Amino acid sequence: MKIREIILDFTSLLDVVMIILFFFIIYTTFDVENISENAKAAETSYNEMIEENEREQQEWREKAAEEWERILSADANAANNQQALSAYNEGSGIYFNLHNVEKSDVWSLSILKGSKKIDEVSSDETRYLKEKLRNALDSAGYSSDDVIIGTLTYDGSAYGTEKAVPTVENAVRDIQREYKSLYFTAINISK
Template sequence: MKVREIILDFTSLLDVTMIILFFFVLYSSLDVENASEKAKAAEASYTEMQAQNEKEQQEWREKASEEWERILTADANAANNQKALSAYNEGTGLAFNLHEVERGDIWSLSVLSGKKKLDEISSDDKYELKDRLKECIENAGYNKDDVIIGTFTFDGSSYGTAKAVPTIEEAIRDIQREYKSLYFTSINISR
């Protein structure tokens, strides 16, 4: 028997392998570029989301801080309000009592702190009236931050007092611009 020689030619196989390898290298580098672009986009998206989250957390912290301050202020104001209500119930709050004097067009305003008479005012000049009322409030021992509850009592059926009521109420409202926690009620005893 004759032995045949088998010659294996790997040239074509090597060519095909190189072509396949070339495509793998080419497409793998494209995948790396795509993956790199996706990673950069994901990183940008994550950074944006993180910044948004930090902003929302900061807003939440500010709102929580404001709410906490409001609660603390409300507690402090509640104590002051309760103190003022107790003083009012005990009759030691401010009282503005308006009455006529002899003639029908002259009036007098008594300012009381409890049973203590602070002043007797009979001025039509609203600026002088305002100054004297502020002086009475200060003499009663109130500060601008205190809660003050007062009553303004008048007889609306009398000509002089009915005419003076708007002037006095306006003077008290002017004082309320400085004394933010000054509350008063008008009581017409003629009804």
């Protein structure tokens, strides 16, 4: 009997194994690159979040410090505020009385400290209104650091009041930039 020789040819098997091996090597390389890119992006995002968080914390610290200073200054100014309230209650505050409103652009404003008339401003002097009010406060003996309580009284039923009142209120608000402790309100005395 003749013995047959069996020859195993692994060439095609090796080709298939090599193709599979190359596929896994290439796929793993792509995966590592993607993972590396994702890690770098995550690190960048994390660092940005840390920086933003630090900025927010710094802003909160600054706001808290400002609020604390405001509270401390309010306590320090409590005596001055109480003294100004007492003076106002006793009738020695600053009063702006709007009267003689005949037409929308004709009016006069009396400025009083207590019952003493300090100055009078007419509608003809509207462009100088802030300066006149500032001078009146100086004449009344107030400085920009003083606590001042003032009222604007007007008759809301009088003709032209709706135009005159905002003019005076805006002038007083502009003065409040200089006189930081000028507290002001408007009172309508119409029935």
